[in-house]
Amino acid sequence: MAAVTIGSWLVLAVFLIGWWPRINARRVWRFSALGLALLLSLFHQLAYATIAGDAYVTFRYAHNIVEGYGAVYNLGEYVEGYANFLWLILVALPGVVLGDSGAIVPTAVILGVGSALGCVVLAYRLTNRIVRLAQPEGPGMPGLGVVAAALTAGSSSLSAYGASGLEAPLFVLLTLTFCLALASGRAVVAGVVVALAVMTRPEGLFLAVVGLVWFAVEAVRRRQLEAAAVAYVVGAAVLLVPWTVWRLTIYEHLLPNVVVSRWSGAWSDRLAGGWEYVAEFALAYQAFVALAVTALALLLTRRGVPKGVARARSVVWLLVALALGIVAGVVVCGGGWMPAWRLLAPVPVLLAVVGTAAYGLFAVTAPARDTTTSGGTGTRAPLARRRTVAVVTMALCGLSLVVTTVHPRALPAMRELRASTAQLSEIGRWLDESLPAGTVISTHNTGALAYAAGPSITVVDVFGRTDEHIAHEGEPVRVGGRGIYLARDFDYVVNVREPAVVVEESGYTTEQGCGINPAYAELYEVASFRREGTPYWVSVYVRRAGATYLVELLDSHPDFTYVSCL
Template identity: 70%
Template sequence: MLATVTVGVWLVLAAFVAGYWQRINTDRSWRLGALGLTLLLSVLHQVLYSTIAGESYVTFRYSRHLAEGFGAVYNPGEYVEGYANFLWMLLVALPGLVADDPDVIVAAAVVLGVAATLGSVVLAYRLTNRIVALARSDDPALPGLGVLAAVLTAAVSSLAAFGMAGVETPLFVLLVLTACLALVAGRAVVAGVVVALAIMTRPEGIVLALAGLVWFALDTLRGRRDVHAVVAYLAGAAVLLGPWTVWRLTVYEYLLPNVVVSRWSGPWSQRLAGGWDYVAEFALAYQAFVALAVAALALLLTRRRVPGPVARARAAVWLLLALAASQVVGVVAAGGGWMPVWRLLAPVPVLLAVAGVAAYGLFVATSPSSAGRAGGGVVGATPLVRGRTVPIVVVALAGLSLAVSLAHPSALPAMRELDRSATQLAEIGRWLDDSLPPGTVVSTHNTGALAYEAGTSVVVVDVFGRTDEHIARQGEPLPVTARGVYVARDFDYVVNERSPSVAVEESGYTTEQQCGINPAYAGLYEVASFRRTGTPYWVSVYVRRIPADDLIERLDSHPDFTYVSCV
């Protein structure tokens, strides 16, 4: 039903944009109406997914402990940087400071994610019009192009899928667009502050920061600005990055967080092969945006010799394309990602949408018909932008992007599977929280929803090292997907030094009783199998042999789980 409504809103938006394109271009109220429909499409697209990813609960656990006064830690007393999204973790934690309810942290993440996604749609509109205005600010027909970039952004599956997922992806996309707008506007201090926030949200924000530095440095070399712009940009970034880096080194003692260290382990050849497969699948699904990139390049190359203002706008489009390319290169080098809908590449189609539409705007602004109109030449000449062909093509491309969400196995179906797993792990976490005494050590590779719902009284050991310093930095690299994504492991350390009382290996419930045991736990542990009351589902855990009877009795006392011996 929701899918039908979403497609219906897209059809209404397509008819509105194509049918009233001339009014949208010349009347601000009509543009705002089109933008309102676009925002509605974005909301429905996000609700279509409605999945809180298990990955987000790792950050939520840090946020919860921060709000409760334990500090930015995964386990109280263990200062390990198992996150790489400090700004997002901090923002999500703020509501927890005023409301003593763990659910408020999850709700805040969803609200912030939706808001950041809608903000990205608006900024795509604003950035496109800003770039085009550099070339021809006196043409009232050009502002409508921003609507087309906004429509494409609202239809990007990789952005919409994570609007309600609780992860930092929408915020990072928003900051990338904000930084690009500040760079195009020449606001050096603002740009520096925004790129610092981007780095504090995701590590690849460093590429954005370097691009900004090159942007202002080239302006200085070409005489457009003096060296003070570069200094102001660096100062704006340093105001936040300096204290934050000092704090991180003081608290965690390492410059790189665990998640970054483990992701860059493993042989280069396998990572590059996996990253290439990841990007190739993305390009196949997003052929519409690849076509936009090709069109942008073709349009830029047809306008090589242009006057100063147009050259500035042309450089801005090149900046967007360079940022998209650098994001792709970084993901290839990192081996791709394991989350669906190509989360790591979410900024790319948005940047390509703005670049493609803006490049067309520059082409129109420097076309003979537009030049003649602006200079009093050909009377009654109609600028190319007023034709309906381009808006029809753009809304059709947006429809193809929506089709990715609805039909691609790596989109909506894969996110539904994430939701199913997270829901089941959350139930298992609440079971452990209700049944085990405070201070119990639990090991698992499901460090998300299970650990968050297990509460602050349970110590959770991540067997893949994301929240454990020793495993992340001294463990053995382990590929977790066929694409070259690596984690670290050291089962000997987990079993003999962390000595968990309970180990959970499954990623949710099973439909049959499982009595096998991981050889790494054999000898010191035994399998305890439980049936989820009133369902066909089972969950098996490993319990330490010495206190096994007491642990099984505690777990069996919960009304929702019943112990069934494997013997």
């Protein structure tokens, strides 16, 4: 699929460069180019095509909703172990309507791919909207929207999570929709959209604050009425107030567990880890960063611009503020462990629009001497109408595809994640088919393993994402070799939750493992199993009081054979 992606990029490059003047001049050519950009985005997403382990946490909640147990991870335990309420409802809804929990995973994949494709279209619309604000009566440069669409299609961070089952593409889509609503002067719509963004990711709160500040600045500069800010707040409150009341009623906490645990630990470690994460991202996306910085520098050379251009520039600066704010938030929380810089997925798209729109504003405010004769015919045309823009665009897009194929944090890391997720799913099914209903297990693999184990198995998350006590009372522990902190309380897990089986591995091993975590050594013993027909092994800890019975149950499965460590 990577080869098909490169082929679609070549087709788009030939079309965009070869017919750039026509793309600027005629709608049918622009829409054809946009269609090719959408095709590139689709193939780019399919090149990754990995359902992430974290997605299965949401899927387990969704499964319990479909089955009538409510928004819970374990039956009867009302703990908010997710931070993507809107995404949870969207992926669960078809299953509720059809009465089939099997619809959850396909729904999530289709919604994710569709959201990423929607981002390509909205990047096109937003860029052209900004330029049109500056030149409402002129011919404009609608081809620049195609530039933003192509760059968005080439974004590795967005494409990596299109088919992942996670909410990242939806959040990017809502971010662009929010910006488009602000650029169009639709305050109430902007408020509703930002509320949906808050319900999708905690970072949506930052979008809400930036939007309010933007309305305040616009009111001070008399480009917006004060009533617009009120309408914005009302639009957001219509959704956020009842949602917050529901959450407090059901879960009795204002913040989800995943947020509480991530904001624990030493500030210095978190900042260092977050900065390393962002620096790695910036190095991979240095072409996007350079594009945005260069375009903004050109835009700042224009002084004394008309009111319409000033309004358009304010929207560009809004996009810059959003991108910088998201980066700052990621630095403060210590970065992330998942491939392709998931937490920064909105940033490349925002930079693509910033760079393209800022250059468009520079071009439309160019004095007559900034035009040049082209083709030897004496026709004067701005630089944006020449093929240089198309060549630069496809070069940047191609560099992003290089990042996808060769960067160890991109496609190679996603393939490793895919293998681990498949193995954890097999282990989860093994536990589900071997252990009686009501059995308690503990693990830090709360995604694919727990989803495959099903609701009949109670799964205790040793890092507290789905356990209220651990998240709020546990000890902060640094994990993942970065500045990422999670909570942990082994004494509570062993002596209060009392799991019958403990799974510590993140998949199979190639050798028999007989070691045990000292936290479990007193009350547990190692049980090692060979995965039949493969060179793989899996070791679990079984509670010593019922070890013989548990080993017999697990050994009875035809795909796993017990091999004593003695």
